[in-house]
Amino acid sequence: MQAQLLHSFTSAYKTLFPGGCPACGGKIEGRGSVVARLCAACFGSVRPVSEKHCAVCEKPLEFDYEIETGQTYTCGECRLNPPIYDELRHALVYEGAVRELIHKFKYQGASGLARILAKLGECKIVPWLAGYSGAVMIPVPLHRSKLLSRGYNPPYLLALRFARMAGLKVVEGSLRRIRNTRPQFGLKADERIKNVKGAFKVLNRNDIKGRTVIVFDDVYTTGATMDACCKAIKKAKPERILVSALCRAGAD
Numbered sequence: 001m002q003a004q005l006l007h008s009f010t011s012a013y014k015t016l017f018p019g020g021c022p023a024c025g026g027k028i029e030g031r032g033s034v035v036a037r038l039c040a041a042c043f044g045s046v047r048p049v050s051e052k053h054c055a056v057c058e059k060p061l062e063f064d065y066e067i068e069t070g071q072t073y074t075c076g077e078c079r080l081n082p083p084i085y086d087e088l089r090h091a092l093v094y095e096g097a098v099r100e101l102i103h104k105f106k107y108q109g110a111s112g113l114a115r116i117l118a119k120l121g122e123c124k125i126v127p128w129l130a131g132y133s134g135a136v137m138i139p140v141p142l143h144r145s146k147l148l149s150r151g152y153n154p155p156y157l158l159a160l161r162f163a164r165m166a167g168l169k170v171v172e173g174s175l176r177r178i179r180n181t182r183p184q185f186g187l188k189a190d191e192r193i194k195n196v197k198g199a200f201k202v203l204n205r206n207d208i209k210g211r212t213v214i215v216f217d218d219v220y221t222t223g224a225t226m227d228a229c230c231k232a233i234k235k236a237k238p239e240r241i242l243v244s245a246l247c248r249a250g251a252d
């Protein structure tokens with residue numbers, strides 16, 4: 001998969017585009033990336049997640065067990081304390097140009113960057129999503145007041161693009177953020193859990209009951225937000241819950 005992703009990035013690096021780099025604002029010299037129209041330095045900083053990872057939570061492994069044996073491996077944490085979801089998948093490491101693009105996408109009103117970000121993540125996320133035909137994607141919702149001030153929900157815009165490519169449906173409005181939580185950024189792991197506890201509620205159980213549900217976020221950090229979403233969704237009795245994010249912070 002790693003080689004495939006790198007090949008996909010490299011083969012896309014072909015066409016000249018005018019204009020500045022959307023990540024660093026610098027001039028694009030010579031050939032820019034056809035995928036994302038990034039400058040060479042920013043494009044070079046885009047890193048797919050490790051191929052060696054836990055089959056459940058996708059945490060990178062510190063040794064070559066999976067590669068050497070050809071078998072999947074579940075990390076000790078997932079075996080001792082299985083997560084509420086069946087599987088987590090993400091595409092990119094939250095660093096370099098991806099970090100810059102996400103920041104502009106989430107906090108500076110650059111909703112159009114959804115196209116570029118989706119392009120960078122599609123070769124990993126879309127084939128995985130397409131394997132769950134009939135599943136519904138539920139983007140992590142914003143509280144209504146934040147949605148009004150920001151004007152759009154970043155995970156929703158990304159989920160729409162991935163769902164379209166994978167032939168899935170996005171269900172919006174079934175999961176509601178009923179409490180306007182503090183931003184998770186800067187909080188310790190236990191504070192993050194406390195901050196989002198009970199913050200989500202399912203409003204329409206019929207969208208979820210008996211279905212495969214894929215909860216989707218832009219950035220996965222400690223998983224506190226995802227867990228809170230999954231707990232609310234589980235009450236509506238889905239067949240199974242999967243979790244996906246475009247990128248993972250602190251992945252390796």
Ligand SMILES: [Zn+2]
Pocket residue numbers: 021022023024025026038039040041042043
């Ligand atoms: Zn750049």
Ligand SMILES: [Zn+2]
Pocket residue numbers: 054055056057058059074075076077078
């Ligand atoms: Zn794991």
